[in-house]
Amino acid sequence: xxxxxxxxxxxxxxxxxxxxxxxxxxxxxxxxxxxxxxxxxxxxxxxxxxxxxxxxxxxxxxxxxxxxxxxxxxxxxxxxxxxxxxxxxxxxxxxxxxxxxxxxxxxxxxxxxxxxxxxxxxxxxxxxxxxxxxxxxxxxxxxxxxxxxxxxxxxxxxxxxxxxxxxxxxxxxxxxxxxxxxxxxxxxxxxxxxxxxxxxxxxxxxxxxxxxxxxxxxxxxxxxxxxxxxxxxxxxxxxxxxxxxxxxxxxxxxxxxxxxxxxxxxxxxxxxxxxxxxxxxxxxxxxxxxxxxxxxxxxxxxxxxxxxxxxxxxxxxxxxxxxxxxxxxxxxxxxxxxxxxxxxxxxxxxxxxxxxxxxxxxxxxxxxxxxxxxxxxxxxxxxxxxxxxxxxxxxxxxxxxxxxxxxxxxx
Numbered sequence: 128x129x130x131x132x133x134x135x136x137x138x139x140x141x142x143x144x145x146x147x148x149x150x151x152x153x154x155x156x157x158x159x160x161x162x163x164x165x166x167x168x169x170x171x172x173x174x175x176x177x178x179x180x181x182x183x184x185x186x187x188x189x190x191x192x193x194x195x196x197x198x199x200x201x202x203x204x205x206x207x208x209x210x211x212x213x214x215x216x217x218x219x220x221x222x223x224x225x226x227x228x229x230x231x232x233x234x235x236x237x238x239x240x241x242x243x244x245x246x247x248x249x250x251x252x253x254x255x256x257x258x259x260x261x262x263x264x265x266x267x268x269x270x271x272x273x274x275x276x277x278x279x280x281x282x283x284x285x286x287x288x289x290x291x292x293x294x295x296x297x298x299x300x301x302x303x304x305x306x307x308x309x310x311x312x313x314x315x316x317x318x319x320x321x322x323x324x325x326x327x328x329x330x331x332x333x334x335x336x337x338x339x340x341x342x343x344x345x346x347x348x349x350x351x352x353x354x355x356x357x358x359x360x361x362x363x364x365x366x367x368x369x370x371x372x373x374x375x376x377x378x379x380x381x382x383x384x385x386x387x388x389x390x391x392x393x394x395x396x397x398x399x400x401x402x403x404x405x406x407x408x409x410x411x412x413x414x415x416x417x418x419x420x421x422x423x424x425x426x427x428x429x430x431x432x433x434x435x436x437x438x439x440x441x442x443x444x445x446x447x448x449x450x451x452x453x454x455x456x457x458x459x460x461x462x463x464x465x466x467x468x469x470x471x472x473x474x475x476x477x478x479x480x481x482x483x484x485x486x487x488x489x490x491x492x493x494x495x496x497x498x499x500x501x502x503x504x505x506x507x508x509x510x511x512x513x514x515x516x517x518x519x520x521x522x523x524x525x526x527x528x529x530x531x532x533x534x535x536x537x538x
Contacts, residue, residue, distance in 0.1 A: 129339040132161050138330035156330050163359055170347050173356035173366050175313055183316025186390035189523040191303045191397035194317040198393050205245030208317040210377040211367045218353040232342040233349050237322040244321035247314045253305045262412050265291050276423040279451035284413045285477050292484045302401035304485045318367040337362040398519040399512055405478050410465045421457055423450045471511055472503045488525050
């Protein structure tokens with residue numbers, strides 16, 4: 128017989144409720160120990176929504192990371208990291224054997240034969256986000272006709288884009304900003320497997336289909352025995368518990384001895400990828416503007432003053448001319464030609480400015496100037512990768528501070 132709540136009020140939060148009801152119901156689901164079972168013998172779940180919102184997106188130094196695709200393997204129709212796949216395959220075998228021998232009913236909770244969601248590619252997602260969101264809004268809504276006409280070089284263009292970023296600082300702009308936002312599922316880590324396509328916002332279905340089941344606690348214990356958390360807010364989802372002794376064994380079997388090594392061997396530093404993509408996306412955006420609108424117009428106003436305004440006459444003329452630009456020709460402009468026009472230090476400075484705005488970091492002009500100088504010095508004396516790692520470490524301090532503050536809001 129399914130578990131019952133006392134009082135018998137199941138959680139019913141879902142998107143679309145009024146803000147007061149939604150807040151109360153989310154809080155009810157979050158804090159009521161009778162909804163998600165709590166006990167000394169019940170494995171602790173993973174709370175990504177409130178306690179660890181950047182789980183799987185940052186390494187042990189709070190730096191954003193993206194999995195190396197070569198380390199992802201296929202399990203059915205999904206991709207996950209190799210050691211996660213090995214742990215899941217053993218867990219699946221155990222559950223299916225238990226079903227056959229009538230020793231476990233965990234298979235009634237999840238369909239282990241058909242995992243439906245795993246790794247999601249943040250770079251592909253960002254490509255769509257930038258193309259259909261950022262770039263479209265910037266060029267077609269933010270830029271006025273006059274602003275477009277005023278752009279005579281990429282320097283003009285990036286200044287206006289920074290203005291756009293400032294005016295819209297609450298939304299992601301760079302790839303890492305997008306990665307760390309709620310727009311991207313923690314499945315991007317390659318360490319999560321989902322067994323259903325149920326809606327994440329419908330708390331009543333979480334209770335009815337999963338949490339109230341007599342076999343839910345058994346499912347949590349089996350998952351934990353193979354090194355997995357249950358995702359508290361998506362109970363049909365399991366996530367690798369890197370602190371689990373069992374999961375550590377699976378990691379050791381593929382040559383990973385500890386969590387820092389896991390992030391070093393299995394992931395790439397996302398900020399560097401984000402910086403490279405920034406240059407490419409900005410080039411594509413600027414290129415499309417100057418090639419699709421190769422002509423600009425200037426409106427000239429001539430006034431013949433009279434004794435008063437009513438007696439004055441006004442005349443306008445419209446002048447069309449070729450758009451100024453920094454290239455030899457608007458035909459067949461290449462990315463390499465674009466990079467040759469502007470030094471690396473130029474892109475680094477503007478990327479830094481956008482990151483500071485995007486991450487809402489308050490810096491004095493002097494501090495900002497000092498940081499830009501230090502980054503340029505590192506790029507010149509070492510290389511651009513080292514400069515971006517320096518930037519990443521600077522941003523990580525702020526990420527850690529805001530991450531801690533976010534968790535303290537709820538606990």
